[in-house]
Amino acid sequence: MKRFSCEVLVDVVTAYLDHELAEPDRDRFEDHLRACEGCARYVGQFRATVGALGELPPQETLSAPTRHRLLAAFRASRRTRS
Amino acid sequence: MGLPPDDVVVAALRTGDEAMFVTLLDTWSRGMLRLARSYVSTNDSAEEVVQDTWLAVIGAIDGFEGRSSVKTWVYRILINTAKKRQLRESRTVPWSSAFERDGEQGLDGSRFHDADSPSPGQWKQFPAAWPAPEGEILASEARIQIAAALAELPVRQRAVITLRDVEGCTSEEVCEILDISQSNQRVLLHRARTAVRGRLEDYFDTVRRSA
Numbered sequence: 001m002k003r004f005s006c007e008v009l010v011d012v013v014t015a016y017l018d019h020e021l022a023e024p025d026r027d028r029f030e031d032h033l034r035a036c037e038g039c040a041r042y043v044g045q046f047r048a049t050v051g052a053l054g055e056l057p058p059q060e061t062l063s064a065p066t067r068h069r070l071l072a073a074f075r076a077s078r079r080t081r082s
Numbered sequence: 083m084g085l086p087p088d089d090v091v092v093a094a095l096r097t098g099d100e101a102m103f104v105t106l107l108d109t110w111s112r113g114m115l116r117l118a119r120s121y122v123s124t125n126d127s128a129e130e131v132v133q134d135t136w137l138a139v140i141g142a143i144d145g146f147e148g149r150s151s152v153k154t155w156v157y158r159i160l161i162n163t164a165k166k167r168q169l170r171e172s173r174t175v176p177w178s179s180a181f182e183r184d185g186e187q188g189l190d191g192s193r194f195h196d197a198d199s200p201s202p203g204q205w206k207q208f209p210a211a212w213p214a215p216e217g218e219i220l221a222s223e224a225r226i227q228i229a230a231a232l233a234e235l236p237v238r239q240r241a242v243i244t245l246r247d248v249e250g251c252t253s254e255e256v257c258e259i260l261d262i263s264q265s266n267q268r269v270l271l272h273r274a275r276t277a278v279r280g281r282l283e284d285y286f287d288t289v290r291r292s293a
């Protein structure tokens with residue numbers, strides 16, 4: 001197989017990061033990154049994006065009334081069983 | 083955060099251990115709300131989906147057979163509940179036909195030289211450098227851009243990237259929760275990440291130009 005083009009490389013970044021590229025492709029991917037400033041930058045930005053997604057501030061949780069309702073439902077369901 | 087093993091969790095729930103129920107509720111509900119929001123149009127609807135999911139879990143815990151992890155089981159119930167709700171709202175295209183839309187995304191091919199050029203498939207112009215990752219990508223405005231990019235994704239891409247990258251699930255968990263194949267999961271995740279990176283790129287371009 002021939003060397004990755006940049007256009008092909010950007011399509012397999014997720015497969016690469018997930019260790020799903022077979023070894024020859026993995027080596028080709030890394031060889032390309034060492035030789036190509038554009039792709040190295042692109043993959044760096046891709047990784048930074050994935051990292052930033054994992055650092056998003058936490059979502060608000062359930063409202064207090066919903067939480068109380070669920071706890072009451074849990075309590076009630078166990079009572080009817082025993 | 084350290085939940086006990088599944089068999090301990092299930093046994094505790096079956097005997098009515100409220101502390102265990104509260105622990106699960108408080109550990110998973112935020113992530114469940116975020117995922118539910120991929121399917122329904124308001125935070126209130128998402129809260130109802132999560133509530134209905136927990137009610138279903140309470141009703142079904144005695145029948146849980148342990149064929150998947152408890153978390154995967156709860157999340158699968160969430161997805162089913164959310165999809166039903168979504169159909170009722172018919173806010174977006176149905177799940178089954180969302181795939182066509184997914185197929186059109188990816189990095190714009192016009193950024194690379196054509197096949198008949200001397201350097202086919204290479205960048206016409208390198209992507210512009212971003213500010214140092216640790217600094218400004220995490221700045222609040224960039225986070226707003228990321229949240230907006232997520233909100234605009236097709237529903238399946240949004241569900242996959244939310245589970246994998248925001249909530250930190252493994253690809254195996256995502257496949258099981260969403261009932262999709264490994265390769266399908268990867269394609270959806272890759273398109274979603276490409277879209278979010280593109281959004282940040284546009285944002286940093288704008289910042290640079292106005293500086």
Ligand SMILES: [Zn+2]
Pocket residue numbers: 005006009032036037038039040205
């Ligand atoms: Zn390249």
